[in-house]
Amino acid sequence: MKRARNIAGYAWAVACVVAVLATFIGNDYFSAKLASATGVTISPWYSGGEIVRSIDHGAYRTVIRRPVFDGLIGERKEGFIQIEWQPVTALPPVIEDGIDFTGDGKEDFAFRLDTIAGRGTLTPRNPSVIAVETLVKVNQGWVARIQLRKVS
Amino acid sequence: MQGFFLGLSSGAVCAAYCAPVLIPYLLGEGRSVLQNFSALLQFLMGRLLGYLSFAVFAWGIHTSLPQDIVHRNLLIGAAYVILSGLLIFYSFFKAGRACPSAGDQGIDHRLRESRSSLFLLSMGLATGLNLCPPFLLAVATAAEQASLLQSVLFFLTFFLGTSVFLIPAPFLGLLRGFSPLPVIGKMAAGLIGAYYLFIGATMLAGGFYR
Amino acid sequence: MTKEHPSQGKTVGVRQSPGKSFLLALPMMLLTLMMMSGGKIPADPQRLFVFAVTYLFFNLLFFLMIHTGKTDRYRATAFITYALLFIVSFISHMFEARGSMSLSEEKIILCEVPFCHLVIPMTLIPAALTKTIIFPGMITGGFASIASMFTIWIGASLSLGRGWCSWGCFFGGLDDAFSRILKKPLLRKIDPRWTYLPWAVLLAVVLTAAAFLSPTYCTWLCPFKTVTEFQAVTSFKILVQTIIFVSLFIALVIVLPLLTKRRTQCSLFCPFGAMQGLTNRINVFDVRIDPHICTNCKRCVKACPTLSVTEESVRAGRPLMSCMKCGTCVDVCPSGAAAFHVRGTPVEGNRNIKRLLFLYAAFLFLAIFSGGTIQDGLSRIIRLITTGSMI
Numbered sequence: 001m002k003r004a005r006n007i008a009g010y011a012w013a014v015a016c017v018v019a020v021l022a023t024f025i026g027n028d029y030f031s032a033k034l035a036s037a038t039g040v041t042i043s044p045w046y047s048g049g050e051i052v053r054s055i056d057h058g059a060y061r062t063v064i065r066r067p068v069f070d071g072l073i074g075e076r077k078e079g080f081i082q083i084e085w086q087p088v089t090a091l092p093p094v095i096e097d098g099i100d101f102t103g104d105g106k107e108d109f110a111f112r113l114d115t116i117a118g119r120g121t122l123t124p125r126n127p128s129v130i131a132v133e134t135l136v137k138v139n140q141g142w143v144a145r146i147q148l149r150k151v152s
Numbered sequence: 153m154q155g156f157f158l159g160l161s162s163g164a165v166c167a168a169y170c171a172p173v174l175i176p177y178l179l180g181e182g183r184s185v186l187q188n189f190s191a192l193l194q195f196l197m198g199r200l201l202g203y204l205s206f207a208v209f210a211w212g213i214h215t216s217l218p219q220d221i222v223h224r225n226l227l228i229g230a231a232y233v234i235l236s237g238l239l240i241f242y243s244f245f246k247a248g249r250a251c252p253s254a255g256d257q258g259i260d261h262r263l264r265e266s267r268s269s270l271f272l273l274s275m276g277l278a279t280g281l282n283l284c285p286p287f288l289l290a291v292a293t294a295a296e297q298a299s300l301l302q303s304v305l306f307f308l309t310f311f312l313g314t315s316v317f318l319i320p321a322p323f324l325g326l327l328r329g330f331s332p333l334p335v336i337g338k339m340a341a342g343l344i345g346a347y348y349l350f351i352g353a354t355m356l357a358g359g360f361y362r
Numbered sequence: 363m364t365k366e367h368p369s370q371g372k373t374v375g376v377r378q379s380p381g382k383s384f385l386l387a388l389p390m391m392l393l394t395l396m397m398m399s400g401g402k403i404p405a406d407p408q409r410l411f412v413f414a415v416t417y418l419f420f421n422l423l424f425f426l427m428i429h430t431g432k433t434d435r436y437r438a439t440a441f442i443t444y445a446l447l448f449i450v451s452f453i454s455h456m457f458e459a460r461g462s463m464s465l466s467e468e469k470i471i472l473c474e475v476p477f478c479h480l481v482i483p484m485t486l487i488p489a490a491l492t493k494t495i496i497f498p499g500m501i502t503g504g505f506a507s508i509a510s511m512f513t514i515w516i517g518a519s520l521s522l523g524r525g526w527c528s529w530g531c532f533f534g535g536l537d538d539a540f541s542r543i544l545k546k547p548l549l550r551k552i553d554p555r556w557t558y559l560p561w562a563v564l565l566a567v568v569l570t571a572a573a574f575l576s577p578t579y580c581t582w583l584c585p586f587k588t589v590t591e592f593q594a595v596t597s598f599k600i601l602v603q604t605i606i607f608v609s610l611f612i613a614l615v616i617v618l619p620l621l622t623k624r625r626t627q628c629s630l631f632c633p634f635g636a637m638q639g640l641t642n643r644i645n646v647f648d649v650r651i652d653p654h655i656c657t658n659c660k661r662c663v664k665a666c667p668t669l670s671v672t673e674e675s676v677r678a679g680r681p682l683m684s685c686m687k688c689g690t691c692v693d694v695c696p697s698g699a700a701a702f703h704v705r706g707t708p709v710e711g712n713r714n715i716k717r718l719l720f721l722y723a724a725f726l727f728l729a730i731f732s733g734g735t736i737q738d739g740l741s742r743i744i745r746l747i748t749t750g751s752m753i
Contacts, residue, residue, distance in 0.1 A: 002708075009706025012646040013719040016521040020727045023517025024397060031509035035501050042473050042501065043494035045575055072491055072572055136467045143471050175569065332558045339562030340569075347570060347582070354599060 044068040048082035048145070055097075059090040060141075062097050067148055079148045080133050083111065086141030091115045102126070113142060120144055127151045200311050207307035229355030236348035240341075378714075383429035386718065390424050393726060398733040412740045419443070419736075420729045427721060433689030433702075437728075438538055441528065444732035445535025447739025449589045454742045454752045455505070456591055464594035473498045476506035476591075479515050479531070480634045481580055483564060484571035496575050514731070521723045523645025524638045525687035527628055527668075529724040530731055533586045534686075537627045541619035541667055549621040557629065557669050557684065560636035567633050579633060585611035629668040629684060639683045647720045649687060649702060650709045651679050656699035662691035679709070687724065692717075 041047070048065050055062040062085055069079035081101050085091055093116050098107040108126040120135040130147040378386065398417055404410045423436040456463050469475055477499040488496045500507045518526040527534050567579040582603055588611040595601050610631070618626035628635050642648065651662070662671045670685040681691065691700040702717040703709060742752040
C-alpha cells in the first residue's frame with residue numbers, strides 16, 4: 001500500500017509537469033472547449049443584450065437591443081436599453097429616431113443624436129424611460145444606453 | 153396571494169440583497185444552527201416591521217414615490233447609511249470583546265445580550281426599509297391597493313414569500329468548526345458596511361444636491 | 363555535492379556538481395526552447411537578441427537553482443523581472459491601443475477589457491446562476507480573453523496549487539520586490555488575525571458581486587489598477603474608487619512590504635490568493651517540516667514572506683493552507699527539515715527528486731507564462747533607448 005501511494009504520488013507529480021505543458025500548448029483548444037461546453041456569454045449588463053430589431057434608413061441603420069433587467073435570479077426593477085446607429089461613416093449630422101421597444105406600436109421614446117457635437121437628447125413617451133445613461137462613439141457607430149425603470 | 157407570489161418570485165433577489173448583510177453576521181457569531189435560526193427570526197421580525205411600516209407608507213404615498221428620483225435617492229441613501237452604520241458598529245463593537253469571559257456575567261452580559269437582539273431587530277428593520285429592486289416592485293404594487301388593510305396584507309404576504317429564501321442561512325452554523333470564521337465574518341461585515349456607507353452617503357448627497 | 367548536518371548527523375542534499383546540474387537542467391533547456399520559440403527561432407536580429415537574452419536568463423536561473431540547491435532567490439529574480447516587464451509591456455500596449463492607461467467607455471461598451479485572474483472568484487456565482495460572466499471582456503479570442511485566463515488558472519491550480527502566487531501571478535512580483543529592499547524589517551509584529559482579511563475580502567466581494575452583478579473588487583479595491591489600467595475619472599464615484607485603489611497600492615504593495623519584509627498584498631488582502639489556497643488541498647506538491655530533524659530555531663517562521671509558517675504549523679509539520687511554495691523556508695532552514703514534498707510519499711528521503719519534480723512544474727510554468735511578456739518588455743526598453751519611445 002505504501003509503495004502504491006509512493007508510485008501514485010510520483011506519477012501525479014510527473015503528470016503536473018505534463019499539465020503545465022498542456023495548459024499552454026492546448027490553450028486555444030481548451031479555451032474554445034471551455035466556452036462551448038459551459039455556454040457562458042458576457043452578461044447583458046456589459047454586452048448590451050441581444051439585438052431584437054434593426055431599422056434600415058437606407059445609408060445607415062438603427063439597431064435596437066432587448067431591454068436589460070436581468071438579475072442574479074429573476075429581474076431587477078432598474079435596467080437599460082441599448083440603441084446603436086451604424087455605420088459611423090454613413091451617419092447624417094443629426095439623427096432623429098422614435099423607438100418602440102415594447103412592440104405595442106407606440107413610440108416609447110424619441111432620441112435626437114447630434115453626431116457632430118456628440119450630444120443626445122431623450123424625449124420619454126413612456127414612464128419607464130428615465131434618462132440617457134451612456135452615449136459613446138465606437139468604431140462601428142454611436143451607442144446609447146437609456147436607463148429604464150419597471151413601472152407596474 | 154398576489155403579494156406572496158410576488159415575494160416568492162422575487163425572494164431570491166431579496167436574498168441576494170439581504171445575504172451580504174445577514175451571512176457575515178451569522179458567520180461572525182459562529183453559533184449553532186438552532187441559535188442561528190433564532191437570530192434569523194429576530195432579523196425577519198425586524199424586516200416584517202419594516203415591511204409593515206412601508207405598507208402604511210405605500211398606501212399613503214400612492215404612486216408618487218417610485219417616480220420621484222430625488223426622494224427615492226434620499227430614502228435609499230438613508231437606509232444604506234443606517235444599515236452600513238450598524239454593520240460597521242457591529243464589526244468594531246463585537247470585535248472589541250477580546251476576553252471571552254468579559255461578557256458572561258451580570259448586567260453587562262444581559263445588556264450585551266439585549267443589545268444583540270436589538271441589533272438584529274434593527275438590522276432587519278433597516279433591510280426591511282431598504283429599497284431593493286423587488287421591494288420597489290412591492291411598494292409600487294402596494295401603492296395601487298385601495299385600502300390600508302389591503303396594503304398591509306399585501307406586504308405581509310410579500311414578506312412571507314421573500315422569507316422562504318432566507319431559511320437556508322442558519323445552516324451556516326455548521327461551518328462553525330472552522331475557528332477563524334467569526335473573525336472573517338466580522339471583517340467582511342465591516343467591508344460591506346463601508347461599501348453601503350459610501351453608496352448611501354453619495355445618494356443622500358445627490359438627493360440633497362438636486 | 364552534499365552537506366552533512368552537524369547536529370543531526372543527517373545527510374541533507376543541497377548542492378549538485380556543475381556537470382550533474384547541467385544534465386538535470388537539460389530537459390528544461392529543451393522544453394523552454396520549444397515553448398518560448400514556438401518551434402521557430404526569430405529571424406529579425408533584435409527579436410532574436412531579445413529571445414536569446416530571455417532564454418539564457420531563465421535557463422541560467424534554473425541551472426543555479428539546481429547547482430546551489432537554493433530556490434527562492436532565483437525564483438524571485440525571475441518573478442520580479444516578470445512583474446516589472448509585465449507593467450512595461452502592458453502599459454505600452456495600452457498607450458498603443460488607446461493612447462492612455464485609462465479605460466474608455468468605448469472599450470467597456472465593446473467588451474474589450476483584458477481579463478485577469480483576480481476577477482475569477484467574483485464571476486463564479488453569477489456564471490453558475492445566469493450562465494454569464496460579469497465582466498466587459500471577450501469570452502474567446504483577442505487579448506487576455508476570459509476562457510484563456512480560466513484555462514491557465516485551471517492548469518496552474520492543478521499543477522501548482524497556490525504556488526501560482528509565487529510562480530505565475532504577474533502582480534505578485536511587485537510586493538515580493540519591495541519586501542526584499544530592506545535587510546531587516548522595521549515592523550516586526552503583525553497580528554495573525556490579519557491573515558484572515560483576504561477571506562473576508564473574498565466573502566465581501568463574492569457576495570456583493572453576486573448581488574450587484576458587478577466585479578466589485580476590480581471596481582473598488584484592486585491596487586494593481588494603479589500600474590495597469592483604470593477607469594478615467596469622470597465622476598465623484600470614480601474619483602473615490604481611484605483614491606481607494608491607489609492608496610491600497612501604496613500601502614499594501616510598497617510601504618507595508620518595505621516595513622515588514624512580508625508580501626502584504628498577497629498574504630493580507632488578495633481575495634484570489636485566499637481562494638487559491640483551497641487548491642493547495644488538491645495539489646500534489648507541498649512543503650513539509652520534518653519534526654525529527656527540526657531544531658525549532660524558528661527561522662522559517664521569521665522568514666516566511668506570506669506568514670504561512672507559524673509555531674503551531676511547524677509543530678504540525680507543514681505550513682498553513684496559504685503557503686505559496688516560494689521556497690524561502692526551505693532555503694533558510696539550517697537543518698534541512700523544511701523541504702518540498704510530493705503527497706503520498708514519505709516525508710523523509712528522496713528530497714532532491716521531490717524538489718526537482720516541483721521545480722520542473724513550477725519553473726516551466728513561470729518560464730512559459732512570462733517568456734512572451736518578458737521578451738515584449740525588453741523589446742520596448744530597447745526601443746525606448748534607441749528611438750526615445752516605447753510605442
